[in-house]
Amino acid sequence: MRVEWETVIGLEIHAELKTKTKIFCSCPNEFGGKENTHVCPVCLGLPGALPVLNKQVVEYAVRAGVALNCAIQSYSKFDRKNYFYPDLPTAYQISQYDLPICRNGYLEIEVNGEKKKIRINRIHLEEDAGKLLHSGSSITSSQYSLADYNRAGVPLIEIVTEPDLSSAEEARVFLEQLRAVLEYTEVSDVKMEEGSLRCDANISLRPVGSTKLGTKMEIKNMNSFRALERALAYEIERQQEVLEEGGKIVQETRAWDEGKGMTAVMRSKEEAHDYRYFPDPDLAPIILEPEWVEEIRASLPELPEARKERLVQELGLSAYDAGVLTASRALAEFFDQTVAVYNAPKVVANWIMVEYLGLLNANNLELEKSKITPKQLATLLIVQAEGKISGKIAKKVFAEMFATGKDPEKIIKEKGLVQISDEGALAAVVDKVIAANPQSVEDYRGGKKKALGYLVGQVMKETKGQANPGVVNKLLQEKLK
Amino acid sequence: MSSLLGLTGHELQALLTKKEISSTDLVKEYLTRIKMVDDQIKALVTVTEKEALEQARKADGLREKGVKLSPLAGIPLALSDNICTAGIRTTCSSRMLENFVPPYKATVVEKLAEAKAVLVGKCNLDEFGLGTTTENSAFFATHNPHDLQAVPGGACGGAAAAVAGGEAVFALGTDTGGSLREPASFCGVIGFKPTYGSVSRYGVIPCASSLDQVGSLTRDMTDCALVMNAISGHDPQDSTSVSGATSDFTNFLTDDVKGLKIGIPQEYLQGRVVPEVMASFEQAVKKLEELGAHCAEVSLAHQEAIVATYQIIVAAEASSNLARFDGVRYGLRIEGEDVDSLFKKTRSQGLGAEAKKQIILGTYVLSSAQYEDYYLKALKVRALIKEELAKVFQEYDCLLTPTTPTVAFDLGADKEKISRGKLDSLTCLANLAGIPALSLPWGTLQGRPVGLQLLSRACGEETLFRVGYTLEQNTNQTRLKLKGKEVK
Numbered sequence: 028m029r030v031e032w033e034t035v036i037g038l039e040i041h042a043e044l045k046t047k048t049k050i051f052c053s054c055p056n057e058f059g060g061k062e063n064t065h066v067c068p069v070c071l072g073l074p075g076a077l078p079v080l081n082k083q084v085v086e087y088a089v090r091a092g093v094a095l096n097c098a099i100q101s102y103s104k105f106d107r108k109n110y111f112y113p114d115l116p117t118a119y120q121i122s123q124y125d126l127p128i129c130r131n132g133y134l135e136i137e138v139n140g141e142k143k144k145i146r147i148n149r150i151h152l153e154e155d156a157g158k159l160l161h162s163g164s165s166i167t168s169s170q171y172s173l174a175d176y177n178r179a180g181v182p183l184i185e186i187v188t189e190p191d192l193s194s195a196e197e198a199r200v201f202l203e204q205l206r207a208v209l210e211y212t213e214v215s216d217v218k219m220e221e222g223s224l225r226c227d228a229n230i231s232l233r234p235v236g237s238t239k240l241g242t243k244m245e246i247k248n249m250n251s252f253r254a255l256e257r258a259l260a261y262e263i264e265r266q267q268e269v270l271e272e273g274g275k276i277v278q279e280t281r282a283w284d285e286g287k288g289m290t291a292v293m294r295s296k297e298e299a300h301d302y303r304y305f306p307d308p309d310l311a312p313i314i315l316e317p318e319w320v321e322e323i324r325a326s327l328p329e330l331p332e333a334r335k336e337r338l339v340q341e342l343g344l345s346a347y348d349a350g351v352l353t354a355s356r357a358l359a360e361f362f363d364q365t366v367a368v369y370n371a372p373k374v375v376a377n378w379i380m381v382e383y384l385g386l387l388n389a390n391n392l393e394l395e396k397s398k399i400t401p402k403q404l405a406t407l408l409i410v411q412a413e414g415k416i417s418g419k420i421a422k423k424v425f426a427e428m429f430a431t432g433k434d435p436e437k438i439i440k441e442k443g444l445v446q447i448s449d450e451g452a453l454a455a456v457v458d459k460v461i462a463a464n465p466q467s468v469e470d471y472r473g474g475k476k477k478a479l480g481y482l483v484g485q486v487m488k489e490t491k492g493q494a495n496p497g498v499v500n501k502l503l504q505e506k507l508k
Numbered sequence: 509m510s511s512l513l514g515l516t517g518h519e520l521q522a523l524l525t526k527k528e529i530s531s532t533d534l535v536k537e538y539l540t541r542i543k544m545v546d547d548q549i550k551a552l553v554t555v556t557e558k559e560a561l562e563q564a565r566k567a568d569g570l571r572e573k574g575v576k577l578s579p580l581a582g583i584p585l586a587l588s589d590n591i592c593t594a595g596i597r598t599t600c601s602s603r604m605l606e607n608f609v610p611p612y613k614a615t616v617v618e619k620l621a622e623a624k625a626v627l628v629g630k631c632n633l634d635e636f637g638l639g640t641t642t643e644n645s646a647f648f649a650t651h652n653p654h655d656l657q658a659v660p661g662g663a664c665g666g667a668a669a670a671v672a673g674g675e676a677v678f679a680l681g682t683d684t685g686g687s688l689r690e691p692a693s694f695c696g697v698i699g700f701k702p703t704y705g706s707v708s709r710y711g712v713i714p715c716a717s718s719l720d721q722v723g724s725l726t727r728d729m730t731d732c733a734l735v736m737n738a739i740s741g742h743d744p745q746d747s748t749s750v751s752g753a754t755s756d757f758t759n760f761l762t763d764d765v766k767g768l769k770i771g772i773p774q775e776y777l778q779g780r781v782v783p784e785v786m787a788s789f790e791q792a793v794k795k796l797e798e799l800g801a802h803c804a805e806v807s808l809a810h811q812e813a814i815v816a817t818y819q820i821i822v823a824a825e826a827s828s829n830l831a832r833f834d835g836v837r838y839g840l841r842i843e844g845e846d847v848d849s850l851f852k853k854t855r856s857q858g859l860g861a862e863a864k865k866q867i868i869l870g871t872y873v874l875s876s877a878q879y880e881d882y883y884l885k886a887l888k889v890r891a892l893i894k895e896e897l898a899k900v901f902q903e904y905d906c907l908l909t910p911t912t913p914t915v916a917f918d919l920g921a922d923k924e925k926i927s928r929g930k931l932d933s934l935t936c937l938a939n940l941a942g943i944p945a946l947s948l949p950w951g952t953l954q955g956r957p958v959g960l961q962l963l964s965r966a967c968g969e970e971t972l973f974r975v976g977y978t979l980e981q982n983t984n985q986t987r988l989k990l991k992g993k994e995v996k
């Protein structure tokens with residue numbers, strides 16, 4: 028009998044917190060910058076320099092924790108994770124080992140219309156390491172490596188899920204949903220391409236119905252949502268093949284190669300480090316007052332799930348549309364603000380999803396950097412609804428707004444795009460079109476109703492799209508009776 | 509030998525205030541003395557002549573202008589070479605940092621600079637503070653000014669020898685398990701380790717962070733109080749620094765021990781302290797009773813575990829603290845074929861035998877297979893020791909012991925044999941518990957100084973100063989003559 032396999036996936040996500048300064052010193056926490064300019068004795072690990080915890084880091088971690096339904100721990104502490112690597116200035120990373128700041132949370136995802144709760148085991152705080160640039164392909168094969176410690180000491184939260192995900196798609200959806208929560212709560216920039224959001228996965232297969240977990244494999248180096256899904260799909264297939272051929276999965280760490288579309292061994296279990304964790308004697312434990320945690324909870328913005336629910340329940344949008352519109356806080360705000368001016372949620376939703384997102388994608392632009400304001404979009408839609416411009420013209424105006432940031436009325440006025448609804452003004456054009464297309468006129472009168480459409484099109488063409496199609500239709504029908 | 513060299517800081521300050529001497533004269537006197545005796549004592553790793561003369565000139569200038577100056581202004585001092593000085597190399601007496609010039613200074617250095625005290629040199633120590641005789645310095649051994657054949661104690665032997673040998677009026681060092689008090693005892697000066705967290709550790713290269721505390725080496729209790737006034741207080745750059753108002757330590761200098769309850773852990777001292785030292789110690793107990801204190805025997809709970817607990821914690825923390833010296837960013841670098849061999853070569857050649865021993869031990873006790881049996885257990889025992897001591901201090905105002913099981917022994921001698929185990933067995937308790945401790949000279953045995961140790965509850969500095977000051981005022985045992993002729 029053929030064995031059916033089920034997949035068990037757990038994720039470990041690192042998110043950089045966008046606090047003003049680093050976790051243990053007052054160096055600026057900024058992406059980029061000239062190499063080794065955002066450094067000081069503390070984040071360079073010079074001997075005798077001491078870490079002092081940045082309170083904003085704790086606040087951000089708590090904010091993420093409450094948004095992810097975690098129990099915030101009133102007592103947590105920092106530990107040293109000891110290992111040698113040139114990007115790690117002190118040869119230990121300050122992290123939280125057995126007493127993390129947040130525990131036992133969850134995040135709900137929806138895949139193929141089904142909702143599922145993914146449990147979060149813990150969220151802990153730690154510092155980031157510096158960056159190495161190798162002259163060759165790896166540290167061991169390089170003539171030299173350059174070290175930049177600007178990133179050393181940037182605050183991170185590591186979010187560890189329970190192994191509750193059962194497909195590559197679920198993993199991708201979870202990560203997208205998590206990204207949205209971290210973006211809504213404004214704790215992280217969550218840019219995978221800049222490395223402010225990083226994801227590793229643990230994956231194993233087991234026969235359906237088995238409760239015992241299979242040998243887990245750690246997958247690293249997945250630098251986009253697509254990479255995560257592809258890497259896991261690849262790994263599921265690979266492991267299934269091994270198992271079906273009677274082979275055994277050995278515990279190891281594998282790296283995803285985006286170019287080759289496959290995973291390869293990074294290190295075996297035997298090469299795993301003993302990190303010799305122990306409490307960092309340079310730092311006091313973090314003791315949180317419940318009142319402070321409640322203050323943070325109260326200050327949370329509406330989260331993606333709640334917002335989506337509201338769009339469906341109160342505004343009558345489909346779950347799919349609501350999901351797209353709430354995927355980022357900026358987009359959701361844009362939608363809400365547009366609807367606040369022009370209360371036609373479905374029309375606004377359509378415009379944003381088709382026209383606006385289309386233009387943003389085509390121009391590879393982020394919403395935050397676009398020139399259009401919600402008020403401008405609302406005005407455009409109002410002008411269209413009032414019949415002053417046609418849908419076709421509206422799209423043209425919108426493209427112009429997107430390019431220049433000008434108000435729609437101004438564009439319509441400057442370009443003379445106001446719709447012509449005056450029967451007197453249109454009658455002459457209609458007469459001209461009838462005269463010029465005797466064949467179509469004959470077809471129409473002969474019963475081919477479709478010919479009318481052609482004639483309307485001709486009138487629209489003559490008026491450069493400005494004629495009111497309804498009026499043109501009416502005039503043509505009257506004249507061809 | 510000039511008469512200035514034997515004076516204390518406050519005695520010199522009186523002369524400076526009366527303008528009988530200038531700081532420049534005083535510093536020149538000290539620099540001359542250093543040139544004269546340091547080739548024999550070898551207390552200093554670096555002499556900061558140029559900086560010292562400049563600082564002295566500045567202090568004199570301010571005094572000329574009538575600016576009100578601190579009691580330490582213009583007074584020559586030395587620093588143990590594990591305390592970072594901006595622009596002046598800070599070696600920890602290690603090959604690893606032989607040419608390391610920190611771009612930043614320790615908070616205590618900043619505070620002494622504000623007080624306009626004058627740095628004359630950086631002192632030799634056991635490499636990274638690991639040792640009890642200063643023989644573990646990568647550069648050279650320091651000699652005891654009282655007897656050049658003898659060790660000065662350690663880890664901060666250079667700092668104690670500098671004060672005892674007239675090369676500095678006072679010095680700062682660090683105390684991890686007795687690294688200040690033990691050399692103070694061997695060299696016949698006052699060594700004070702304050703409550704953990706009362707003096708900033710920022711810029712002090714750590715040995716074992718949860719035990720290390722900066723303290724002072726002085727010639728009398730008044731100087732000890734003045735130095736503590738200058739260096740203690742909350743530091744926002746040190747998370748383990750205690751907050752709250754700082755006291756004026758000179759208020760604690762009272763000549764009165766009447767009614768004080770002093771505990772003596774007789775059982776713990778039995779078999780650890782050599783008979784001659786024990787006999788001197790008994791004299792001190794008698795003297796204190798004469799002066800009105802009540803001395804009684806106390807037993808220390810978990811006494812058999814004290815030294816082992818201390819050793820495990822030192823090794824664990826030191827192994828992690830010393831890991832950053834990898835040859836990548838600063839300090840010694842020995843090139844290798846790849847980065848791993850660079851790490852290995854640099855650390856093999858840059859670190860001495862004792863540092864390596866502690867790293868191996870620390871790595872072992874922290875390894876996941878051993879953690880629970882060693883490190884975690886040590887943390888638990890440490891908590892128990894602290895708890896039990898707190899109970900003892902509910903009944904007693906302070907504890908009294910000899911500082912060391914023996915007086916200073918010859919360089920190169922088998923110290924484990926002579927000290928019947930561990931030289932820091934009487935001192936490390938204070939570090940485990942984070943409590944203040946004072947080592948006070950108490951005469952000599954065949955020319956080698958004996959030390960008395962006093963321990964009190966956390967933030968119980970007042971009692972220690974009271975007992976120390978009373979003994980100083982009522983006996984001639986605590987202020988030993990500066991060793992000059994013998995050295996020359």
Ligand SMILES: [Zn+2]
Pocket residue numbers: 049052053054065066067068069070071180
């Ligand atoms: Zn920094």
